[in-house]
Amino acid sequence: MSAPVLELSGVTREHRQGDLVVHALRGADLTVAPGELVAVMGASGSGKSTLLHIAGGLDTPTAGQVLVEGQELTRLSAAALAAVRRRSVGYVFQDLNLIPALTAVENVSLPRELDGVRGRQARAEARAALDEVGIGELADRFPDEMSGGQQQRVAIARALVGERRLLLADEPTGALDSTTGEEVLRLLRARCAAGAAGVLVTHEARHAAWADRVLFLRDGVVVDTSGPVTGAESLLPAGGGA
Amino acid sequence: MSIRHGLLALLERGPSHGYQLRAQFDSATGATWPLNVGQVYTTLDRLERDGLVAQDGAPDGSPDGEGRIAYRITDAGRAEVRTWFGSPVGSRAAPRDELAIKLALAVTTPGVDVLAVVQTQRSATMSTLQELTRLKVREAADDLAWSLVLDSLVFRAEAEIRWLDHCEARVARAAARRPTVPPAAATPAPEAAPAGKRGRR
Numbered sequence: 001m002s003a004p005v006l007e008l009s010g011v012t013r014e015h016r017q018g019d020l021v022v023h024a025l026r027g028a029d030l031t032v033a034p035g036e037l038v039a040v041m042g043a044s045g046s047g048k049s050t051l052l053h054i055a056g057g058l059d060t061p062t063a064g065q066v067l068v069e070g071q072e073l074t075r076l077s078a079a080a081l082a083a084v085r086r087r088s089v090g091y092v093f094q095d096l097n098l099i100p101a102l103t104a105v106e107n108v109s110l111p112r113e114l115d116g117v118r119g120r121q122a123r124a125e126a127r128a129a130l131d132e133v134g135i136g137e138l139a140d141r142f143p144d145e146m147s148g149g150q151q152q153r154v155a156i157a158r159a160l161v162g163e164r165r166l167l168l169a170d171e172p173t174g175a176l177d178s179t180t181g182e183e184v185l186r187l188l189r190a191r192c193a194a195g196a197a198g199v200l201v202t203h204e205a206r207h208a209a210w211a212d213r214v215l216f217l218r219d220g221v222v223v224d225t226s227g228p229v230t231g232a233e234s235l236l237p238a239g240g241g242a
Numbered sequence: 243m244s245i246r247h248g249l250l251a252l253l254e255r256g257p258s259h260g261y262q263l264r265a266q267f268d269s270a271t272g273a274t275w276p277l278n279v280g281q282v283y284t285t286l287d288r289l290e291r292d293g294l295v296a297q298d299g300a301p302d303g304s305p306d307g308e309g310r311i312a313y314r315i316t317d318a319g320r321a322e323v324r325t326w327f328g329s330p331v332g333s334r335a336a337p338r339d340e341l342a343i344k345l346a347l348a349v350t351t352p353g354v355d356v357l358a359v360v361q362t363q364r365s366a367t368m369s370t371l372q373e374l375t376r377l378k379v380r381e382a383a384d385d386l387a388w389s390l391v392l393d394s395l396v397f398r399a400e401a402e403i404r405w406l407d408h409c410e411a412r413v414a415r416a417a418a419r420r421p422t423v424p425p426a427a428a429t430p431a432p433e434a435a436p437a438g439k440r441g442r443r
Contacts, residue, residue, distance in 0.1 A: 041368075043411060189379070205403040206396055209371035216361060218410075226365040227372065 003070065005166050005197035006032040006055055011064035013050050013220075024050040026220045027064070030199075034165065037189055037198040039208035042217035048201045049170060051217070055199055056089045056168045057081050068166055086115045089166045090159030094174035096151055098143040098158075104130060105139040108158045115162070129157040133187055149180035156187060160196075167191060167198040173207055185210045244340065245277065245285045247326040250294060250319050251347045257298040257314040260286060271346045275339060286313055294319035323351075327359050330366030341402070345409055356413050364406045371399040 013025040025047040032038050040048045053059035054066055057073045066073040068088050073081060098107050108126035113119060130136050133153040135146075143151050152172065159167055169188060173181035181204075189210050192198040200211060208214045216224045252258065252266050260282045267277055289295040290313070298314040315323075327348055331341045341363060348354045378392045 043407065186379070204400075205368060205371055206375075206400045209368065209375040209396070211372070214365075214368050214372065216364065218357070218361075224361050224365045226368040 002034050004031045004033050004067075005069055006030065006199065007065070007067040008051075008055060009065045011051070011054055011061045011066060013047075013054060013059065014062045023220045025054070025061070028217075028220075028222050030055070030215065030222075032166075032197040032199060034195050034197050035192060036213070037192040037200060037211045039200045039202060039211035039214045040217060041202065041205070041208050041214055043203075045219075046217040047220040048217050050220075052168050052170055052199060052201050056091060056166070057085045086111060087162065088164055089168060090161075090164040092152075092155050092159045092167070092169040092172045094171040096143075096155040098151060098154060100143050103140050103142055104135070104146070104154045104157075107143070107154055108161050111158060112162055117162075125161050126157070129161040130154070132160065133157045147180075148176050149183060152176060152180075152184050153187070156184070156191075160191060165196050167196050169198065170201045171203070172200070173202070173204070178206075181207065244326070245281060246289060246294075247323065248343060248347060249282065249285055249289065250315060250323045251326070251351050253295060253313060253315040254320065254323055254351055254353075257312045259310040259312050261310065270350050271343050275343060289313075289319070292318075294322055327351075327354055328362060330363045349413065357410060360406050360410045360413070364403055367399050367402050367406070371396060371403070374399065 008028055008030040011025055011028045011030075012023065015022045015024055028047070028051060030038065030051070040051055042048045050059060054061050055068075057066070057068065060074060068084055071080075071084060073084065076084065099110070102110065105123055105126045108129055109119075109122040112122035112125055117125070127136060127139055130139050130153075133156050135150055135153050135157075138146060138150060138154075143154070146154070152174075156172070159169075167188065172188070173184050176184065185200075185207055188198055188200065198211075200208070202208050212227065214226045215222055216226075248267055248271075249263055252263055252270070258266065260279055263286075264277050264279050264282050267282075286295060290297070294316055295313045296316050298312040327344070331344065345356070345359065348356045348359045374392055374396050378389055378396070381388075383389070
């Protein structure tokens, strides 16, 4: 197996409010290899968004290690961390954050241009990313000229553009209907199959089921992990019955 | 649904007669699955034969003044109850009712880690859901009829998980209102999650 893209070990995140210490995450471990999609489930407040933010370098753990493509994020300078965030990590949030005054291709090429890539090359990469998510022909439309599912594809293309190998998605199917939501998952799944590593936070079991592994968080602790069953024997009750 | 396990779980709380067991079972499960007393005694006979319960009281098993025989659970019976609470209900082999009954008994049996019971089931159902999704992607992509059948199983499994989420939230809320936990009559399943460390928000 190739080297993991993401490795969290013993990650703890505390928030202090006066004398009160709230543990958003306690001793969480998670390793994601290229080609893998891992879903994280849990009730609100279980720590699943905190886990995603820490994995993407948007939040810093109180204890533990976070490695993205072998780089320990907590030891990086602010500038180096920002570079990892721009170059290695793609984010898809429920709130798409598309810029309404920019076309699809401009929205997707913006992060590359901010990263110092020349305009012409950035736009070529953006068109390729839009092709990959199946909306190449909509490249010159503005967000409000597209359906919710198409806008979500633009957001995913923006997360994929360049050489980013870690894809972090927080409720990416948000307000989409069930068929469109499924297309978004199909796309994430396909991207991971093509070599990216993905982490998907969701409260929908039907969406989490697209992942290779599902982590269950409760009060900041990983309480269980499930993978797909592979044979009829595991569908039988283990305890025996009458 | 296994009457055996239901009765064993009730006997975990203390020795009982057949009539009492039937009444306790009905009250624990909201009488959604009424037992007749014949079923109860037949099951108790088999449990005794298998060494999971024993007659309580006089060594010769003589009935009390009203002609009733009380039963108590044995160590082997306790182990059987722990195994039952610790294992998920199969999605094919057992009707869904067993899950509702198992949870109803879990919340009323002292010492059972209900959240661990919920999580065991949720993981098992999630595994089934993952497998159904894989089937859909790999094999049913171009077959609308099969794909829709798989969808029906997907939605059913999803509904079960949603209900388990709901149970977990209800149990956590009830636990927060009741600060002291009653003394444990049974040890929780060995794979139980560290429920004791749960924070209170």
